[in-house]
Amino acid sequence: MVRITGKRISESTIHRLSLYYRLLKVLQDEGYETVSSKDLADREKLTPAQVRKDLSFFGQFGTRGLGYPVTELRQQIAEIIGINKKWNVALVGIGNVGSALVSYKEFQKQGFHIKLIFDNDQRKIGSFHKGIEVHDVVNLRQMLNKYNIEIVIVAVPGAAAQGVVNEVVAAGVNAILSFAPTNLRVPSHVTLRSENMAIEMEHLTFHLTNENLYYTA
Amino acid sequence: MVRITGKRISESTIHRLSLYYRLLKVLQDEGYETVSSKDLADREKLTPAQVRKDLSFFGQFGTRGLGYPVTELRQQIAEIIGINKKWNVALVGIGNVGSALVSYKEFQKQGFHIKLIFDNDQRKIGSFHKGIEVHDVVNLRQMLNKYNIEIVIVAVPGAAAQGVVNEVVAAGVNAILSFAPTNLRVPSHVTLRSENMAIEMEHLTFHLTNENLYYTA
DNA sequence: CCTAACTTGTGAAGTTGTTCACAATTTAAA
DNA sequence: TTTAAATTGTGAACAACTTCACAAGTTAGG
Numbered sequence: 191m192v193r194i195t196g197k198r199i200s201e202s203t204i205h206r207l208s209l210y211y212r213l214l215k216v217l218q219d220e221g222y223e224t225v226s227s228k229d230l231a232d233r234e235k236l237t238p239a240q241v242r243k244d245l246s247f248f249g250q251f252g253t254r255g256l257g258y259p260v261t262e263l264r265q266q267i268a269e270i271i272g273i274n275k276k277w278n279v280a281l282v283g284i285g286n287v288g289s290a291l292v293s294y295k296e297f298q299k300q301g302f303h304i305k306l307i308f309d310n311d312q313r314k315i316g317s318f319h320k321g322i323e324v325h326d327v328v329n330l331r332q333m334l335n336k337y338n339i340e341i342v343i344v345a346v347p348g349a350a351a352q353g354v355v356n357e358v359v360a361a362g363v364n365a366i367l368s369f370a371p372t373n374l375r376v377p378s379h380v381t382l383r384s385e386n387m388a389i390e391m392e393h394l395t396f397h398l399t400n401e402n403l404y405y406t407a
Numbered sequence: 408m409v410r411i412t413g414k415r416i417s418e419s420t421i422h423r424l425s426l427y428y429r430l431l432k433v434l435q436d437e438g439y440e441t442v443s444s445k446d447l448a449d450r451e452k453l454t455p456a457q458v459r460k461d462l463s464f465f466g467q468f469g470t471r472g473l474g475y476p477v478t479e480l481r482q483q484i485a486e487i488i489g490i491n492k493k494w495n496v497a498l499v500g501i502g503n504v505g506s507a508l509v510s511y512k513e514f515q516k517q518g519f520h521i522k523l524i525f526d527n528d529q530r531k532i533g534s535f536h537k538g539i540e541v542h543d544v545v546n547l548r549q550m551l552n553k554y555n556i557e558i559v560i561v562a563v564p565g566a567a568a569q570g571v572v573n574e575v576v577a578a579g580v581n582a583i584l585s586f587a588p589t590n591l592r593v594p595s596h597v598t599l600r601s602e603n604m605a606i607e608m609e610h611l612t613f614h615l616t617n618e619n620l621y622y623t624a
Numbered sequence: 625c626c627t628a629a630c631t632t633g634t635g636a637a638g639t640t641g642t643t644c645a646c647a648a649t650t651t652a653a654a
Numbered sequence: 655t656t657t658a659a660a661t662t663g664t665g666a667a668c669a670a671c672t673t674c675a676c677a678a679g680t681t682a683g684g
Contacts, residue, residue, distance in 0.1 A: 456643050457641095470650065
């Protein structure tokens with residue numbers, strides 16, 4: 191939980207800010223100059239109060255009677271989220287998932303620049319992916335420092351993940367996105383997000399398995 | 408929200424069940440026969456009460472004074488989540504993300520069998536990935552039915568995603584995992600999970616941008 | 625300039641999710 | 655067999671999150 195001028199901001203609110211940011215782009219493209227909390231809410235299946243409350247944590251962006259200025263609000267949210275600047279990103283593990291990430295167009299668009307790629311496979315080290323050379327993971331800590339990497343994406347097998355994370359943390363990087371299907375430990379000052387596709391699938395199977403109870407219970 | 412014998416189960420609880428399931432595998436491998444809620448909690452950075460409450464929604468699995476039987480609990484959770492059986496899965500879109508998913512070993516292990524692959528690119532249609540033929544997406548609805556597909560993974564560009572989802576829903580599939588960076592609409596009886604890696608990155612940048620406030624505010 | 629229609633921002637109320645606290649039960653040791 | 659230590663299961667208390675409801679401000683039309 192983060193505090194902004196004494197208010198607690200939940201991860202849910204942060205997530206919705208990202209949704210608003212994307213939606214405002216759509217509205218911009220559709221030619222809207224202002225938008226009401228009701229419009230935003232309808233398109234995201236939220237309540238207008240939720241939208242207003244989320245934004246209210248960060249300031250007053252709207253005009254009563256009129257709504258929010260689309261372009262300006264989008265810019266403000268970009269600043270809040272921190273995507274009004276470029277970020278130096280490194281990728282560890284250039285297997286299936288890593289390769290997909292290097293080619294992921296959304297990343298470039300959003301200012302996430304993958305500057306370095308690492309792997310421990312000698313056959314991959316020295317090769318290039320989208321113009322980026324693959325380095326030996328033994329040089330991880332040193333190179334993260336040298337290139338001022340701020341975010342590391344970990345896409346290595348589960349067994350290797352904690353070791354990589356430890357090196358990343360030791361290098362002073364405070365933000366990690368992991369695709370390893372493992373529980374990872376980081377100090378409290380480091381932000382870690384874990385994506386696990388198998389767990390996402392299990393949400394689906396839970397609902398498929400139990401939805402009948404939803405109606406019959 | 409799902410109800411089991413009148414109790415409401417949150418998505419957070421479902422998520423934690425997946426974590427317990429994986430942790431119990433580790434404990435099994437480490438040779439434990441029983442485990443306490445405290446042990447489970449410590450390893451997942453949760454409270455023992457949280458663990459016990461989560462499990463209590465589904466029954467009484469422990470023995471007072473002793474804890475939970477590792478192997479048996481794992482099996483019970485598998486049944487609750489619905490991963491004690493094989494699921495027929497189809498993948499739509501065999502680009503970077505789709506290719507990574509086809510090769511994702513966790514899926515096979517968990518009983519998620521990708522039976523069909525679809526794409527709209529004539530150069531890809533007819534080719535094989537991990538032994539699975541790529542079909543023309545125009546045959547999507549018909550083939551989902553024919554092969555009794557229960558879960559569809561959507562890994563197509565944002566602009567195409569809603570169209571694909573509509574076909575999938577029309578085919579009677581009730582569970583969708585999407586990697587498209589778009590807002591998708593599904594009827595309420597369909598479960599949709601959306602993964603958006605750019606949004607995950609934005610959680611990180613939010614924290615990197617605002618964590619100073621955490622300490623100074 | 626006045627009024628009607630809108631819409632924000634926010635304290636308060638309501639809802640959902642987490643943690644507490646303890647009775648009930650089991651085990652193990654004396 | 656008794657007692658001490660451990661641990662579950664769960665109602666109640668607490669905390670976090672969402673929605674309500676309305677005062678305050680803005681716009682547009684007459």
